[in-house]
Amino acid sequence: SRSINLAVIPGDGIGQEVVAEGLKVLSAVLPQDVKLETKEYDFGARRYHATGETLTDGDLEQLRRHDVILLGAIGDPSVPSGVLERGFLLKLRFAFDHHVNLRPSKLLPGVATPLAGQPEIDFVVVREGTEGPYTGNGGTIRKGTEHEVATEVSVNTAFGVERVVRDAFARAQARPRKKLTLVHKNNVLTFAGHLWTNVFNRVAEEFPEVTTDYIHVDAATIYLVTDPGRFDVIVTDNLFGDIITDLAAAVSGGIGVAASGNINPGREFPSMFEPVHGSAPDIAGQGKADPTATVLSVALLLRHLGYDAEADRIDAAVAADLTERVGKPARSTSEIGDALAVRVAG
Amino acid sequence: SRSINLAVIPGDGIGQEVVAEGLKVLSAVLPQDVKLETKEYDFGARRYHATGETLTDGDLEQLRRHDVILLGAIGDPSVPSGVLERGFLLKLRFAFDHHVNLRPSKLLPGVATPLAGQPEIDFVVVREGTEGPYTGNGGTIRKGTEHEVATEVSVNTAFGVERVVRDAFARAQARPRKKLTLVHKNNVLTFAGHLWTNVFNRVAEEFPEVTTDYIHVDAATIYLVTDPGRFDVIVTDNLFGDIITDLAAAVSGGIGVAASGNINPGREFPSMFEPVHGSAPDIAGQGKADPTATVLSVALLLRHLGYDAEADRIDAAVAADLTERVGKPARSTSEIGDALAVRVAG
Ligand SMILES: CC(C)[C@H](C(=O)O)[C@@H](O)C(=O)O
Ligand SMILES: CC(C)[C@H](C(=O)O)[C@@H](O)C(=O)O
Numbered sequence: 001s002r003s004i005n006l007a008v009i010p011g012d013g014i015g016q017e018v019v020a021e022g023l024k025v026l027s028a029v030l031p032q033d034v035k036l037e038t039k040e041y042d043f044g045a046r047r048y049h050a051t052g053e054t055l056t057d058g059d060l061e062q063l064r065r066h067d068v069i070l071l072g073a074i075g076d077p078s079v080p081s082g083v084l085e086r087g088f089l090l091k092l093r094f095a096f097d098h099h100v101n102l103r104p105s106k107l108l109p110g111v112a113t114p115l116a117g118q119p120e121i122d123f124v125v126v127r128e129g130t131e132g133p134y135t136g137n138g139g140t141i142r143k144g145t146e147h148e149v150a151t152e153v154s155v156n157t158a159f160g161v162e163r164v165v166r167d168a169f170a171r172a173q174a175r176p177r178k179k180l181t182l183v184h185k186n187n188v189l190t191f192a193g194h195l196w197t198n199v200f201n202r203v204a205e206e207f208p209e210v211t212t213d214y215i216h217v218d219a220a221t222i223y224l225v226t227d228p229g230r231f232d233v234i235v236t237d238n239l240f241g242d243i244i245t246d247l248a249a250a251v252s253g254g255i256g257v258a259a260s261g262n263i264n265p266g267r268e269f270p271s272m273f274e275p276v277h278g279s280a281p282d283i284a285g286q287g288k289a290d291p292t293a294t295v296l297s298v299a300l301l302l303r304h305l306g307y308d309a310e311a312d313r314i315d316a317a318v319a320a321d322l323t324e325r326v327g328k329p330a331r332s333t334s335e336i337g338d339a340l341a342v343r344v345a346g
Numbered sequence: 347s348r349s350i351n352l353a354v355i356p357g358d359g360i361g362q363e364v365v366a367e368g369l370k371v372l373s374a375v376l377p378q379d380v381k382l383e384t385k386e387y388d389f390g391a392r393r394y395h396a397t398g399e400t401l402t403d404g405d406l407e408q409l410r411r412h413d414v415i416l417l418g419a420i421g422d423p424s425v426p427s428g429v430l431e432r433g434f435l436l437k438l439r440f441a442f443d444h445h446v447n448l449r450p451s452k453l454l455p456g457v458a459t460p461l462a463g464q465p466e467i468d469f470v471v472v473r474e475g476t477e478g479p480y481t482g483n484g485g486t487i488r489k490g491t492e493h494e495v496a497t498e499v500s501v502n503t504a505f506g507v508e509r510v511v512r513d514a515f516a517r518a519q520a521r522p523r524k525k526l527t528l529v530h531k532n533n534v535l536t537f538a539g540h541l542w543t544n545v546f547n548r549v550a551e552e553f554p555e556v557t558t559d560y561i562h563v564d565a566a567t568i569y570l571v572t573d574p575g576r577f578d579v580i581v582t583d584n585l586f587g588d589i590i591t592d593l594a595a596a597v598s599g600g601i602g603v604a605a606s607g608n609i610n611p612g613r614e615f616p617s618m619f620e621p622v623h624g625s626a627p628d629i630a631g632q633g634k635a636d637p638t639a640t641v642l643s644v645a646l647l648l649r650h651l652g653y654d655a656e657a658d659r660i661d662a663a664v665a666a667d668l669t670e671r672v673g674k675p676a677r678s679t680s681e682i683g684d685a686l687a688v689r690v691a692g
Contacts, residue, residue, distance in 0.1 A: 081539070117462075
């Protein structure tokens with residue numbers, strides 16, 4: 001009999017609330033024969049204040065035993081910028097080699113977009129997750145003086161670029177339009193840019209059916225607002241991916257519906273799924289947060305584990321729910337979760 | 347009597363056409379007593395193919411003798427990516443210490459924006475121009491092999507950050523809303539991020555009237571499409587500035603009207619003014635390019651030299667011209683230039 005051994009990290013702020021709804025929908029969609037085991041972990045600001053710890057080796061060892069991880073949100077204004085980001089979120093991505101950061105953008109019917117004319121948007125960003133400017137390489141000398149120098153080193157390897165580029169080609173190959181766009185800044189960042197471009201062109205030969213193109217990251221932000229329909233799959237570096245996926249989320253319905261996966265495709269380590277939004281402390285505990293992004297992250301989680309039919313049911317339920325929202329009064333976090341749970345079970 | 351000794355670099359593609367109109371408007375707006383001397387320089391793809399040169403020490407020595415530089419566009423698909431960017435554009439910015447890269451974004455009445463609801467947009471980005479990931483620091487080992495490693499080093503100094511931050515505060519102070527936003531990614535790029543944040547907070551004390559805030563670059567792209575009215579002046583690093591100013595141009599009327607200045611505020615070296623758009627080889631030589639961005643760059647140039655009244659006249663002429671365009675058939679490059687020249691002279 002099948003089973004899913006899930007680590008649950010509600011985290012800070014609205015994380016608690018949205019994860020509860022994600023689990024509700026997960027339980028509702030899973031077939032009877034799939035045994036769902038969950039274990040909750042207390043990470044984030046509360047734990048940091050209580051113990052000074054963000055993510056210990058022991059924590060990593062425990063998390064490693066799970067098949068997969070669902071995260072709500074980590075972050076609170078009471079913790080200095082960078083502490084939880086570097087000490088928890090990025091540490092986990094690096095420790096579990098989450099080199100494919102998957103962020104789909106689809107503008108669903110009835111969903112508001114800041115763009116005029118309700119354009120068609122349906123693309124996926126494959127963001128590299130373990131290299132680039134995110135490695136923490138760099139340093140500071142003469143800190144706090146007028147002679148301070150601070151460096152940040154973007155580290156890019158053929159190994160790291162090739163595996164994420166190949167993953168992106170495979171995803172493009174599996175989609176109807178079969179189009180892959182490399183986003184970089186190879187006219188300025190020529191060392192990393194040439195590596196990315198050369199690897200991309202080499203791997204392209206293995207995927208003759210996939211149409212390819214290249215766009216500089218600055219120009220990509222223009223297309224994302226003037227012609228987002230041109231994108232099918234995008235592959236890009238860690239930092240560029242961070243930037244353009246927030247923009248992509250904004251144009252395709254907002255971070256309330258943006259899901260993401262931090263994926264280790266070979267499954268040597270558990271992958272982690274989370275909404276793109278943060279902990280939103282200003283609305284925490286009020287039942288106002290939209291759990292849709294978390295529920296869509298659960299769909300990505302299921303797809304990663306091979307439960308495609310169940311993931312499809314969630315996607316369909318969300319699409320239907322979003323369409324029916326139009327013109328209706330706002331519902332609470334749990335009302336939305338309940339409605340989605342009913343739909344996926346039905 | 348007053349004089350302007352201008353270096354003109356038409357460059358590639360539509361550069362020639364738009365610069366001609368920029369000069370037309372400049373001549374028309376200048377008072378009789380100002381002597382305008384211009385010298386044209388041949389840089390870009392043609393020169394590169396003919397001589398292999400992009401910008402020599404001798405070129406720099408000649409350019410240095412001018413008060414100011416007007417550039418059309420540099421770049422052509424026949425030249426490998428990076429050659430003209432690093433060999434000309436960036437070389438000039440670094441050689442002439444253009445540390446303030448000024449990019450205003452104003453959505454003028456009648457101008458189309460991809461955003462729904464025609465929001466109010468009127469902000470200025472002060473992008474650092476001589477540091478960050480643009481220094482060319484970095485390298486490649488084992489090039490072309492499966493063991494290739496490529497690095498890009500972002501170099502940030504207290505000296506470099508402080509001067510651009512101070513410039514941005516002064517600009518914010520001079521505007522009605524007096525608001526300055528720092529855009530960075532200090533939760534991930536903690537070395538450079540802390541330097542920027544600390545310098546920003548320190549200089550803020552000298553400008554008590556200026557309201558300040560901080561936004562991560564990824565979140566900034568969201569605000570630029572959902573609430574661009576929140577920005578007044580933005581100060582940011584070289585690469586983040588590159589990315590968000592293209593997005594800013596897109597939402598505030600497109601790169602057809604986006605102007606920029608590469609400024610050396612102390613005037614030790616000539617500053618350079620240029621449209622944000624590129625050489626657009628696909629429409630070059632057809633009289634289709636909109637010279638408005640170049641004309642607005644001429645206004646920035648005049649403001650830099652202290653000709654504020656003349657700069658205001660150009661801005662007003664462009665605003666009137668854009669409003670009157672609505673619903674009319676497209677005009678040629680020179681028709682638009684003629685119309686603007688008539689307006690500023692009138
Ligand atoms: C919180 C931060 C570390 C993170 C990132 O920069 O990757 C976030 O912006 C994201 O996109 O998941
Ligand atoms: C062409 C390129 C070198 C340049 C840059 O990256 O600065 C351009 O994108 C710009 O914004 O002026």
